[in-house]
Amino acid sequence: MIETPYLLFLGDAPDQxxxxxxxxxxxxxPENAVGQFRMDGCKADLGLKDMDLVExxxxxxxxxxxxxxxxxxxxxQDWKKVLVMALEEGxxxxxxxxxxxxxxxxxxxxxxxxxxxxHDVRIPSVKYPIANGVKRKxxxxxxxxxxxxxxxxxxxxxxxxxxxERGMKSTFRATGQTGILITGxxxxxxxxxxxxxxGSIEWLTPDNDEDHWDLIEGQGSLFHISYSGVTLALVHGxxxxxxxxxxxxxxxxxxxxxxxxxxxxxxxxxxxLALARVGNPDCQVIGVSVNTQHMSEEEARAYxxxxxxxxxxxxxxxxxxGAGKLVDALAAV
Amino acid sequence: MIETPYLLFLGDAPDQxxxxxxxxxxxxxPENAVGQFRMDGCKADLGLKDMDLVExxxxxxxxxxxxxxxxxxxxxQDWKKVLVMALEEGxxxxxxxxxxxxxxxxxxxxxxxxxxxxHDVRIPSVKYPIANGVKRKxxxxxxxxxxxxxxxxxxxxxxxxxxxERGMKSTFRATGQTGILITGxxxxxxxxxxxxxxGSIEWLTPDNDEDHWDLIEGQGSLFHISYSGVTLALVHGxxxxxxxxxxxxxxxxxxxxxxxxxxxxxxxxxxxLALARVGNPDCQVIGVSVNTQHMSEEEARAYxxxxxxxxxxxxxxxxxxGAGKLVDALAAV
Numbered sequence: 241m242i243e244t245p246y247l248l249f250l251g252d253a254p255d256q257x258x259x260x261x262x263x264x265x266x267x268x269x270p271e272n273a274v275g276q277f278r279m280d281g282c283k284a285d286l287g288l289k290d291m292d293l294v295e296x297x298x299x300x301x302x303x304x305x306x307x308x309x310x311x312x313x314x315x316x317q318d319w320k321k322v323l324v325m326a327l328e329e330g331x332x333x334x335x336x337x338x339x340x341x342x343x344x345x346x347x348x349x350x351x352x353x354x355x356x357x358x359h360d361v362r363i364p365s366v367k368y369p370i371a372n373g374v375k376r377k378x379x380x381x382x383x384x385x386x387x388x389x390x391x392x393x394x395x396x397x398x399x400x401x402x403x404x405e406r407g408m409k410s411t412f413r414a415t416g417q418t419g420i421l422i423t424g425x426x427x428x429x430x431x432x433x434x435x436x437x438x439g440s441i442e443w444l445t446p447d448n449d450e451d452h453w454d455l456i457e458g459q460g461s462l463f464h465i466s467y468s469g470v471t472l473a474l475v476h477g478x479x480x481x482x483x484x485x486x487x488x489x490x491x492x493x494x495x496x497x498x499x500x501x502x503x504x505x506x507x508x509x510x511x512x513l514a515l516a517r518v519g520n521p522d523c524q525v526i527g528v529s530v531n532t533q534h535m536s537e538e539e540a541r542a543y544x545x546x547x548x549x550x551x552x553x554x555x556x557x558x559x560x561x562g563a564g565k566l567v568d569a570l571a572a573v
Numbered sequence: 574m575i576e577t578p579y580l581l582f583l584g585d586a587p588d589q590x591x592x593x594x595x596x597x598x599x600x601x602x603p604e605n606a607v608g609q610f611r612m613d614g615c616k617a618d619l620g621l622k623d624m625d626l627v628e629x630x631x632x633x634x635x636x637x638x639x640x641x642x643x644x645x646x647x648x649x650q651d652w653k654k655v656l657v658m659a660l661e662e663g664x665x666x667x668x669x670x671x672x673x674x675x676x677x678x679x680x681x682x683x684x685x686x687x688x689x690x691x692h693d694v695r696i697p698s699v700k701y702p703i704a705n706g707v708k709r710k711x712x713x714x715x716x717x718x719x720x721x722x723x724x725x726x727x728x729x730x731x732x733x734x735x736x737x738e739r740g741m742k743s744t745f746r747a748t749g750q751t752g753i754l755i756t757g758x759x760x761x762x763x764x765x766x767x768x769x770x771x772g773s774i775e776w777l778t779p780d781n782d783e784d785h786w787d788l789i790e791g792q793g794s795l796f797h798i799s800y801s802g803v804t805l806a807l808v809h810g811x812x813x814x815x816x817x818x819x820x821x822x823x824x825x826x827x828x829x830x831x832x833x834x835x836x837x838x839x840x841x842x843x844x845x846l847a848l849a850r851v852g853n854p855d856c857q858v859i860g861v862s863v864n865t866q867h868m869s870e871e872e873a874r875a876y877x878x879x880x881x882x883x884x885x886x887x888x889x890x891x892x893x894x895g896a897g898k899l900v901d902a903l904a905a906v
Contacts, residue, residue, distance in 0.1 A: 338768065370799050371798055371799040372799070372829075372830070373798045373799065373830045373832070373833055429767060430766075430767045430768040431766055431767065431768070432766070432767050433763075433764055433765070433766060433767075434762060434763050434764065434765050434766070434767060434770055434802065434803045434806070435763040435764070435799075435800065435803070437767050437802045437803075438798055438799055438800070438801070438802060439799065462805075462848070463851050465704055465706045465771055465809035465810070465812070465851060465852045466703050466704040466705070466706065466768075466771055466772065466809075467768065467771070468771070468805050468806070468808075468809050468848070468851075469767065469770045469771060469802035469803060469804075469805040469806035469809070470767045470768065470770075470802060471802075471805075472795075472801050472802045472804075472805045473767070473801070473802035475801075476798035476799075476801050476802070477798070479798075494706075496705075497705070497706045499706070500706055500851075503851075511844075511847060511848070514844065515795070515801075515844070518796050518798060518801075518833075518836075519798045
């Protein structure tokens with residue numbers, strides 16, 4: 241287990257979205273987020289107190305969490321100086337990047353010399369099976385998006401929190417490094433070997449009480465050509481009973497893919513539902529979750545009202561207006 | 574890249590089917606198959622000249638390819654003596670077995686001492702990029718199937734052979750271990766890390782002449798819940814201009830998934846085409862390849878005629894009746 245609380249390292253994040261790992265921890269486990277560490281040129285800000293390593297140490301932080309992701313998941317050379325100093329100050333390090341802390345000889349050497357730990361949460365720690373498609377007991381809900389980074393994890397976390405508050409049985413099932421850092425376990429799906437992707441999701445969402453819901457964190461998008469295979473493994477390994485469509489209306493193009501337009505909500509609904517019904521013929525789309533962070537409240541409410549009319553489904557921004565509508569719809573399944 | 578030509582090692586194959594990897598090499602790249610090496614009790618015969626190691630060396634063979642699969646994919650202790658001698662004679666070794674050459678300490682030690690290479694084609698040897706979706710020059714055709722193991726590799730190889738015979742520019746692009754051993758390179762897609770699947774296929778099918786076709790070997794099926802994510806990575810990483818639908822009409826259920834019915838050809842056409850057009854809006858379905866090995870010739874011809882009427886597409890069994898119809902359709906794209 242990773243020692244808490246954390247100092248959240250934002251590095252030289254080029255924008256706020258690049259710090260979504262840190263943002264997720266701060267939003268969902270604020271008690272674990274003592275402060276933020278930003279380097280020169282950092283364009284992200286969590287609204288936490290900026291701390292240097294000594295201040296954070298004095299505030300009780302035990303682990304420096306790399307809360308920023310860059311394309312390809314590299315450990316930047318620019319970060320190394322801070323990471324080495326953090327180990328020397330007595331912090332453990334935790335990271336969900338593709339490139340592993342344990343593969344950096346300097347970090348390994350310093351960690352060993354200082355008696356500190358390197359946590360790579362991206363590494364699968366389980367030998368997953370190949371998916372067998374056998375129907376499991378209990379119910380599952382999967383968030384599917386028009387694009388990457390549109391709020392699928394937030395949607396599942398917000399629904400899970402609302403369901404627990406109502407006394408419903410639910411579990412948030414993490415499939416990415418942020419979710420794993422927040423909850424302490426899960427499947428780092430984008431690091432799983434191709435043949436075992438769907439099987440890892442069956443493993444993550446086993447038999448449960450008939451009235452229990454797994455809220456499965458989505459990844460990528462069926463319409464994002466870089467990661468769509470990962471998304472389809474969630475749709476087929478999760479065999480969801482319910483899908484929630486997730487969307488960010490102000491995106492000019494697919495994330496990281498200039499020239500690729502976002503699909504319509506209707507296209508995502510039709511494609512995801514047809515594919516989901518291969519694994520679970522009873523699957524339904526139960527609602528729409530809209531990330532309205534770049535809209536005024538008036539714009540957001542007008543957009544949500546329009547989506548409800550156009551799609552004939554409840555629509556909300558669960559982070560801004562609560563997940564109640566989505567949980568109502570799930571309870572009716 | 575595996576050095577060619579090969580000496581095909583059939584070991585103690587219990588029957589002809591066990592040597593299907595070697596058979597594939599001999600059928601599709603006869604120029605790579607200098608001879609066969611059979612141990613006592615071998616029940617497979619490719620009709621190639623039987624050679625010992627010295628003869629094969631003199632005939633120009635550079636690599637001994639394990640062209641036989643035994644139960645469990647193990648490297649038999651009975652084979653070890655031959656493999657060690659082959660290294661000492663100056664051969665590299667290549668294998669697509671689950672158990673890796675590199676995990677056998679004796680083979681590793683001898684290979685190192687002799688300066689020879691061990692090729693485990695099941696494991697990626699390249700650090701693949703994340704797919705960027707940038708349009709490449711040249712054209713690409715992908716085989717997509719109703720199920721696993723319906724003849725996607727043979728379809729692509731047969732089309733490639735027909736195109737070369739016609740003087741068209743084409744390259745078969747292997748995505749599985751048999752295909753990689755046949756051609757000497759490719760991507761072992763089912764062993765690639767999830768995030769890099771689509772990128773590995775972009776890497777495999779780079780810019781080329783405008784009139785050049787990559788014939789991409791398909792894997793899995795969009796309707797096979799265990800492997801569908803792998804298939805979608807091919808559809809989106811390959812960004813194909815043309816799809817060939819592959820089908821085996823006598824299959825009672827999806828391979829390895831009792832209770833899961835095969836989709837119709839129409840369902841595969843509609844689903845695959847809609848998803849392919851995300852990456853390449855001009856993608857077309859150009860024909861149907863039917864594996865008729867379990868049908869009489871009369872049944873096969875009747876079935877193909879019905880498919881042509883129902884689908885409005887050329888249909889053939891390329892292994893039984895030739896790939897001409899499919900290549901005609903491709904040439905018209």
